[in-house]
Amino acid sequence: MPAIADGASQRKIDPFLMSLLESCGYHRAFWITTRPRRRPKRSVGWHVSLVWYQQVMIASAAGSSAAADSTAPPADRIERVPYGDRWMADAWEMFPVPGGFGLLLADMTQVKAAMRILRNAKIPATYPHLFVRAAALALARNKDSPQLVCNYRRLLPGTVDIGLSMAGETTYAPVVVLPAVDRTPLSALIPAVIEAVDIAAAKESHDLAIMRRWIVPFRFLRRWILGILNRSLTFRRRMVGTFQVTCLNNVDIVVPLVFYSSAILGVGAIRDRVVASEGKAVVRPTAWLSGTADHAATDGLRGGDVLRAIKEILESDELVREAREASVLMAARRGHVSEPRLAPAEQVPAEAE
Secondary structure (H helix, E strand, O other), X not given: OOEEEOOOOEEXXXXXXXXXXXXXXXXXXXOOOOOOOOOOOOOHXXXXXXXXXXXHHHHHHHHHHHHHOOOOOOOOOOXXXXXXXXXXXXXXXXXXXXXXXXXXXXXXXXXXXXXXXXXXXXXXXXXHHHHHHHHHHHHHHOOOOOOEEEOOEEEOOXXXXXXXXXXXXXXXXXXXXXXXXXXXXXXXXXXXXHHHHHHHHHHHHHHHHHHHHOOXXXXXXXXXXXXXXXOOHHHHHHHHOOEEEEEOOOOOOOOOOOOOOOEEEEEOOOEEEEEEEOOEEEEEEEEXXXXXXXXXXXXXXXXXXXXXXXXXXXXOOHHHHHHHHHHXXXXXXXXXXXXXOOOHHHOOOHHHO
16 A cells, blocks of 8 residues: 655555545645544544545546547446346246256258148248147157156146247247147147237236236245245146247257246257268258256156157158148138149158158
8 A cells, every 4th residue: 555754654545545636636746644643533424425425526537537538338237126027037046957958850841841831821830830739749649758747746738738938028938828739730720829929929018017016025035935836737837838849940959948847849940951861961951859858757768759759740741731631721711622732843852751
């Protein structure tokens, strides 16, 4: 710490005070130091005033330096999360820890063929509709599918309820729950998904407003309430269903590590890749499938079987047949029935049949 001598004694000066005085235009040569005297007692109000004065001087010095240097980057800003928004921060910490994940590369030739049939029939279908349907069929046929386990209870669902993640206003992606997808063909599933997504988008703002009115300032109390809800099978199934699906078309591989159900399927973008077919290198539209599961609900062997079953359904012509049925029903509703056909340039390759 620097010191200034007056001949008889030395008095140490605080570095912060020294820099503050220099910024105000005072030079060391004009400082007058005297023999240290006994420090008088100061009141609490005096100390508060001193702190306030120091903060004002620092702010004015920072403002003057920022004005002098217009190229200075903006300062960082730290905000406190409102109490109403802390529910989701606490909920993220209480989600189950994933036990592991697996990856499979699936051929999307048949999926794209089914999509062309639906779009030629003027049906507003998207790829997530087909992925949801394939996941539901695979889960319904696999007796060892992931089960929802919580509070020492195990849920064996009679139907497959798929929770489809969608983009929302916050970092928490709203989940649209589609009931009994394994019993709903594409002709009925596509309009049901479109209607459910529209309702969920309109309902999200209302739900967020209600959640933010539940102002609980204590973290332990919020976590206690969330723990009660987390141990309810009915609540968890109503929120996310029995299996979740998320799709992203801006990345090649997506592996969700935070979910609320027993397992989740992640589907990346469909890209043309070079794959091996009958010993030859061919170009096929493919997509990476990822399966992440809670280890309390399933293990790696059973989870891998479910992921492989989804891949086999996507690579088979089952979705193509359902797309043809949906197009026939749509044509019948419009008053003319015709067999849906692919354009000559869009015929499915023989090795993919």
